[in-house]
Amino acid sequence: MNGVHDMGGMDGFGKVEAEPNEPMFHTRWESRVLAMVRAMGAAGAFNIDTSRFFRESLPPHVYLSSSYYKKWLLGLEDNLIAKGFVSKAEVAKGHASEPAKPLKRGKFTAGDVERVMVRGKFGRDAQAPAKFKAGDRVRAKNIHPATHTRLPRYVRGHVGVVERDHGVHVYPDSAANEAGENPQWLYTVVFDGAELWGPDSDPTLKISIDAFEPYLEKA
Amino acid sequence: MELRVRALETVLSEKGYFDPAALDAIVQAYETKIGPHNGARVVAKAWSDPAFKRALLDDASEAVGTLGHVSRVGDHLVAVENTPARHNMVVCTLCSCYPWEMLGLPPVWYKAAPYRSRAVKDPRGVLKDFGVSLPKDTEIRVWDSTAETRFLVLPMRPEGTEGWSEDKLAELVTRDSMIGTGFPLKPGAPS
Numbered sequence: 001m002n003g004v005h006d007m008g009g010m011d012g013f014g015k016v017e018a019e020p021n022e023p024m025f026h027t028r029w030e031s032r033v034l035a036m037v038r039a040m041g042a043a044g045a046f047n048i049d050t051s052r053f054f055r056e057s058l059p060p061h062v063y064l065s066s067s068y069y070k071k072w073l074l075g076l077e078d079n080l081i082a083k084g085f086v087s088k089a090e091v092a093k094g095h096a097s098e099p100a101k102p103l104k105r106g107k108f109t110a111g112d113v114e115r116v117m118v119r120g121k122f123g124r125d126a127q128a129p130a131k132f133k134a135g136d137r138v139r140a141k142n143i144h145p146a147t148h149t150r151l152p153r154y155v156r157g158h159v160g161v162v163e164r165d166h167g168v169h170v171y172p173d174s175a176a177n178e179a180g181e182n183p184q185w186l187y188t189v190v191f192d193g194a195e196l197w198g199p200d201s202d203p204t205l206k207i208s209i210d211a212f213e214p215y216l217e218k219a
Numbered sequence: 220m221e222l223r224v225r226a227l228e229t230v231l232s233e234k235g236y237f238d239p240a241a242l243d244a245i246v247q248a249y250e251t252k253i254g255p256h257n258g259a260r261v262v263a264k265a266w267s268d269p270a271f272k273r274a275l276l277d278d279a280s281e282a283v284g285t286l287g288h289v290s291r292v293g294d295h296l297v298a299v300e301n302t303p304a305r306h307n308m309v310v311c312t313l314c315s316c317y318p319w320e321m322l323g324l325p326p327v328w329y330k331a332a333p334y335r336s337r338a339v340k341d342p343r344g345v346l347k348d349f350g351v352s353l354p355k356d357t358e359i360r361v362w363d364s365t366a367e368t369r370f371l372v373l374p375m376r377p378e379g380t381e382g383w384s385e386d387k388l389a390e391l392v393t394r395d396s397m398i399g400t401g402f403p404l405k406p407g408a409p410s
Contacts, residue, residue: 008312008339008363013332016348022326024250029224034249034324035242036228043236052314068315068330073224086230094226096233108237113244117252119293119320122367150365152312154339166295166368186366197340204358207339210366 001053001146002153004060009154009197030069037076038116044104046079048120049176053148054079122169124183131213132187136162139219140189140211148176151215155207159219160191163208171212185213249324258321258371259392261286262403263385265298266376276300279371283321292320295368301375301399305358308346308399309370310338316364318371322394329398339363349400372399379406 007013025031041051055063055075063071080086085101132138142157143149150172166186174182193205232239261283265272274282279296296318299307311317312335317325328334337345342359346352353359362370374396380388383406395401 005313007332007336008310010332010336013336016328016331016333016337016345018326018328018349024324025246027221029221031246031249032224032228032242035245036231036237038245039237039242040231045236055314064332068327070220073220073227077227080231085236086227086234090230091227094229096230100234100236103236107235108241110238110241110244113241113248116245117248117320118291119367119369121294123294150313152363152365154312166366169295169367172366186368188368190360202341202343202359204356205342205361206358207361207363209363210368212366 001056001148002144003056004063005056006153008152033069033073033076037072039108039112040076040080040085042112042116043106043108045083045085047175047178049148049170049172050178051075051079052172053176054082056148124168124170124181126168126185127183130165130185132162132165132185132216132218134162134164137219138162138187138189138211138216140209140215141217143215145173147173149173149215151211152209154196155189155191155209155211158191158195160189160195160208162187163190164188166210169212171214173212173214187211187213187216189216253320254323255321255392255394255397256389257323258318258394258397259389260385261298261321261371262373262392262397263388265373266380266388267385272373275373293369295366296321296371297368298371298373299360299362300373303357303375305360306353306399307360307362307370307372308338308342309362309364309372310335311364312336312339313363313365316367316369318369321369321371322397326394346400349395351401372397374403377403377405 055071058074077091081088087098090096139159140155168183169186171182171184174180188208189211190206190208193201265275275298279298280292280294283292301307315325315330339361342361377391391404393401396403
């Protein structure tokens with residue numbers, strides 16, 4: 001979706017301000033939000049792509065004015081309500097009043113913690129031969145799906161070169177819609193600064209994205 | 220926010236979706252098991268051991284997996300090497316993808332709009348915000364983490380560290396030097 005989360009190349013957000021000696025969490029609730037998202041994801045309530053899509057779907061003014069973990073909380077509430085794990089009324093009351101919906105992998109307990117401390121596996125077996133190889137010139141398609149995609153706007157329509165092939169991975173554009181993993185080849189594609197930003201671009205700049213095969217066409 | 224978060228946690232635990240003690244354990248694991256010290260050990264090893272460095276650049280998940288003392292690492296970790304000709308910098312313009320098993324949870328600036336918007340268009344300007352400047356003709360390569368691949372920058376080993384042990388080298392490796400928004404500390408510089 002063409003949302004405000006897709007920020008690459010936007011102007012006007014100001015300087016990068018690093019906080020000296022930044023703590024891992026600024027308040028206790030931030031850590032609870034992170035833990036709830038990880039626990040509910042690991043228990044099978046949603047996949048990582050769905051979780052991202054709910055955060056991207058927050059209204060633009062809410063997205064831009066909320067802290068990182070506030071976005072996570074709002075996305076989590078919307079996600080769990082949409083999937084029927086809780087009702088709006090329960091969230092408002094702060095107490096359960098309706099039966100629970102079974103989780104794919106059951107209740108999350110202390111024994112599951114080690115599992116969430118290693119990132120999931122996204123590599124899959126190939127369904128078809130790769131269409132591209134390192135060195136190929138490719139164009140990022142000019143597509144604008146209204147649903148979740150990992151093709152940032154700033155590369156669409158532009159030509160780059162395939163640098164690396166990462167094998168076949170779960171396709172977020174399908175997984176986010178609960179339409180299955182639909183595994184696709186994944187490539188690192190490199191673009192020259194001037195191709196993306198025009199003649200005034202920094203001449204020493206190259207930018208790469210990791211692009212799923214359906215995002216690309218031969219150039 | 221505190222109340223709203225507690226309300227959601229109460230509902231979800233009343234419904235039996237998780238054990239609240241398991242949430243405590245997740246938070247504790249993040250606070251104790253991960254952090255930039257993991258990445259620093261990998262970098263120091265690569266600086267000291269050419270065979271490990273080759274293995275790391277070839278398949279970082281596999282290479283890091285051979286180091287028993289470093290936290291467990293997921294698939295698709297990619298290490299990218301800084302050289303005098305090329306400086307690498309990592310961003311996630313779409314959200315906050317970050318090699319957290321190596322570096323810990325990302326800092327606020329990494330997840331915020333100024334960095335995400337500018338890193339791909341004006342990386343030298345972003346580096347200036349960090350007080351970092353590169354030679355004019357150094358290529359800057361920005362890696363936008365748009366998939367489940369995760370990037371770890373292998374910074375250049377500082378001069379004046381010949382013969383140093385891996386432990387001593389690891390102390391020079393900063394988090395920002397592994398994101399590409401900083402350099403390792405120089406020997407003798409206050410940390």
